[in-house]
Amino acid sequence: MAAERRDFYEVLGVPRTATAEEIQRAYRTLARRNHPDVNKEPGAEDRFKDITEAYDVLSDPKSRRKYDRFGAQWRQVPDDVEQRAGARQRAPAGAGFPGQGAGFPGQGAGFGGRGGFGEEVDVEDLLGSIFGGGQGRGGDRFGRGPVPGADTQAEITISVEDAYHGGRRRITLPGGLGGRTREYEVNIPAGVTEGQRIRLAGQGSGGARGGPSGDLYLVVHIAPHPRYKLSGRDITLEIPLAPWEAALGASVPVETPGGVVRVDVPPGTSSGRRLRLRGRGLPNPRGAPGDLYVQTKIMVPAQLSDAERRLFEELATVSSYNPRGDR
Known part of the structure; x- marks a missing residue:
């Protein structure tokens, strides 16, 4: 994947000294922006996969330690080698490992100086909670409160008569990755114009840790009419x-x-x-x-x-x- 050829810290846009909270905050922002349910631009799905992989590695203390020491080859390093390297780093000067310096060759500032992660973060749990997959299994491992869901947007087309009179209409919209459709009861305000947005509160992506769902915004398009021509609110x-x-x-x-x-x-x-x-x-x-x-x-x-x-x-x-x- 592209993330294997780029530094994971660069993918998330954080420094190598970033704390767990900073890494999770960066991931949450980038994941919402590039999730295929929200971003339909070419390449958004690939960016989302790279962002998720980078977070998967850096959010786990063990894999982050290995990545910090060995870079792109961290997956090929056996655990016992990583553990010996960590032991050499923690040992006082002259205490074992003859001929070794205070740190492991090629190592940076060291994981322990960053403040640490505490516990692991369940990536599936985080993804599901951000994008409507439920409340998660493990609770908030960083002690934070509820997180609101992301707002989403869709487009609808109505007639000139509907735009003039308004009223309640039942609309059907395509779903997300699963391809399922959903029906909504929409209150179209009388006098709605081309490009205006109608807000459906709580119909966006689900929130995290009991947080409220985001909103769904419907962008209105008015279909061409054989007799009426619209210009803003004027009719000819x-x-x-x-x-x-x-x-x-x-x-x-x-x-x-x-x-x-x-x-x-x-x-x-x-x-x-x-x-x-x-x-x-x-x-x-x-x-x-x-x-x-x-x-x-x-x-x-x-x-x-x-x-x-x-x-x-x-x-x-x-x-x-x-x-x-x-x-």
């Missing part, structure tokens, strides 16, 4: 008009996410004109709602009846209007 839609409605003016019913409203089209309205209906966009529980913009589009019949054709021909005869006159 297109309204088709007959030529006489645009010319004479009209009160036209328009369907919006909030229901049918009537739009007063001023006389002489051209195609593409935007009419604003203040406050008819997405609601805002903390401020002013968005606006509704109606964009006009003048339509003509694909086929004319005889009467319609005579009237249009008469209009063409009597009207002096030239829409290209100013160009």
